[in-house]
Amino acid sequence: xxxxxxxxxxxxxxxxxxxxxxxxxxxxxxxxxxxxxxxxxxxxxxxxxxxxxxxxxxxxxxxxxxxxxxxxxxxxxxxxxxxxxxxxxxxxxxxxxxxxxxxxxxxxxxxxxxxxxxxxxxxxxxxxxxxxxxxxxxxxxxxxxxxxxxxxxxxxxxxxxxxxxxxxxxxxxxxxxxxxxxxxxxxxxxxxxxxxxxxxxxxxxxxxxxxxxxxxxxxxxxxxxxxxxxxxxxxxxxxxxxxxxxxxxxxxxxxxxxxxxxxxxxxxxxxxxxxxxxxxxxxxxxxxxxxxxxxxxxxxxxxxxxxxxxxxxxxxxxxxxxxxxxxxxxxxxxxxxxxxxxxxxxxxxxxxxxxxxxxxxxxxxxxxxxxxxxxxxxxxxxxxxxxxxxxxxxxxxxxxxxxxxx
Numbered sequence: 001x002x003x004x005x006x007x008x009x010x011x012x013x014x015x016x017x018x019x020x021x022x023x024x025x026x027x028x029x030x031x032x033x034x035x036x037x038x039x040x041x042x043x044x045x046x047x048x049x050x051x052x053x054x055x056x057x058x059x060x061x062x063x064x065x066x067x068x069x070x071x072x073x074x075x076x077x078x079x080x081x082x083x084x085x086x087x088x089x090x091x092x093x094x095x096x097x098x099x100x101x102x103x104x105x106x107x108x109x110x111x112x113x114x115x116x117x118x119x120x121x122x123x124x125x126x127x128x129x130x131x132x133x134x135x136x137x138x139x140x141x142x143x144x145x146x147x148x149x150x151x152x153x154x155x156x157x158x159x160x161x162x163x164x165x166x167x168x169x170x171x172x173x174x175x176x177x178x179x180x181x182x183x184x185x186x187x188x189x190x191x192x193x194x195x196x197x198x199x200x201x202x203x204x205x206x207x208x209x210x211x212x213x214x215x216x217x218x219x220x221x222x223x224x225x226x227x228x229x230x231x232x233x234x235x236x237x238x239x240x241x242x243x244x245x246x247x248x249x250x251x252x253x254x255x256x257x258x259x260x261x262x263x264x265x266x267x268x269x270x271x272x273x274x275x276x277x278x279x280x281x282x283x284x285x286x287x288x289x290x291x292x293x294x295x296x297x298x299x300x301x302x303x304x305x306x307x308x309x310x311x312x313x314x315x316x317x318x319x320x321x322x323x324x325x326x327x328x329x330x331x332x333x334x335x336x337x338x339x340x341x342x343x344x345x346x347x348x349x350x351x352x353x354x355x356x357x358x359x360x361x362x363x364x365x366x367x368x369x370x371x372x373x374x375x376x377x378x379x380x381x382x383x384x385x386x387x388x389x390x391x392x393x394x395x396x397x398x399x400x401x402x403x404x405x406x
Contacts, residue, residue: 081210084108085217094222101196101218102128108210109182110201111173115141115148117192122148125194129201130173141195142166151183152192157212158183162199176200182208184215188222220339227336319377326369326378330387333365338391345392348399354392355404362388 084104091097098114105112106128113127113136122143127136143149147160159182162175175181176199186194196215200206312320338345341358348354355362369384393399397406 081213084210084214088214088217089221091221092225094225097218097221097225098194099126101214102126104214105196105198105211108205108207108214109198110204110206111176111197111199112211113197114186115139115195115197117143117152117194122152122195135173139169139172141169147181147183148195148197151185151195155185155187155192157185157208159208176206177203178206180206182206182211184211186215187219223339227332227339231332231336315377322373322376323378323381323383326373326376326381327383327387329372330369330383331391333369333384334387334391337361337365348392348401349394352399353401355400358392359403 084107087104088097088100091100102112102114109129111127111129113130114125115122116125120143122141124136124139124141127133130136141148143152146164146166147158148166150156150160151158159180162170162179162181165175165181178200181197181199184196184198185192186196196211198206198211310320312323315323337358341361344357345354348357366384373379373383389395389397389400397404
């Protein structure tokens with residue numbers, strides 16, 4: 001019996017007869033099995049070749065380890081940046097979060113160190129990769145010039161050569177093999193609270209983009225945890241009625257008790273007192289300085305007692321306290337909306353459709369506020385609505401858009 005397959009795959013010949021492919025289901029199955037077996041034999045090699053082809057197109061970290069190419073790698077193959085960020089989010093206290101930043105950052109820079117900034121002075125807090133990591137503690141970093149001063153003053157990531165770094169730092173800790181360093185500002189509430197120093201050490205890679213992302217993640221998570229703790233405290237205050245409640249400066253009596261506003265951020269380095277400088281009080285944020293100055297000016301110009309300006313002066317002490325707690329809770333809710341949706345807030349203000357972009361968050365928070373204060377003496381104040389307009393829309397209701405209820 002002779003067997004032949006036409007070039008077009010249209011006929012199969014068996015001796016003197018012929019059979020069309022369409023009518024040969026059994027033969028089709030035989031061919032399919034043969035093809036499957038061939039693929040099984042060759043698939044591992046094809047897979048290996050494909051992997052090698054893809055890897056050859058990716059930036060390799062081998063060049064960085066051997067000194068070839070740029071010393072600052074913007075996209076390393078190894079390392080899990082998502083896992084690094086998750087380790088920072090796993091922190092529940094400020095110290096845990098900052099330690100996680102150093103631990104995670106050490107995967108993207110051979111040596112990393114955190115310097116606390118207080119009253120314009122930067123002192124070592126903790127380090128990784130310096131051999132004796134405690135040696136970085138309380139080291140006073142020169143803030144008059146160089147990359148540290150530039151990062152602090154401009155609040156931007158500053159790459160530099162080790163020769164530009166503080167001379168005493170280089171003498172004590174040495175420098176990286178490729179001489180490239182980074183100084184990254186950790187910004188909290190528009191203030192530089194710390195500086196992260198990073199370099200590649202003895203031939204290691206330095207990933208600027210990943211370190212910057214980790215610092216930004218740390219900053220945001222510190223603020224989130226602060227808001228959560230404040231929210232828990234506010235719930236506790238609402239139940240006990242014992243803790244003082246902040247009042248807008250313009251509404252405070254002449255001699256108010258010192259209180260912390262909802263938006264104030266607790267210093268994560270409050271317990272860190274550098275040995276080489278005397279403790280100094282933190283300068284007041286610019287916004288508070290402006291508010292205090294305005295209050296002082298109006299107080300000197302006004303002849304009526306300050307207590308007369310209190311909108312709750314005619315209420316009972318209990319009702320006045322309820323109104324103030326409602327104001328505080330409204331500020332807390334709106335602050336949280338703003339923190340979690342910074343990009344939407346910016347876009348909404350620009351396009352004047354802020355309510356449409358934040359509708360779900362606003363209405364959920366409104367419901368939370370109403371459940372707590374909707375049936376109390378503060379219900380008539382409608383403080384949540386007022387805070388949305390004040391904080392999100394900056395007192396311009398047109399920014400909220402046509403669908404926002406006035």
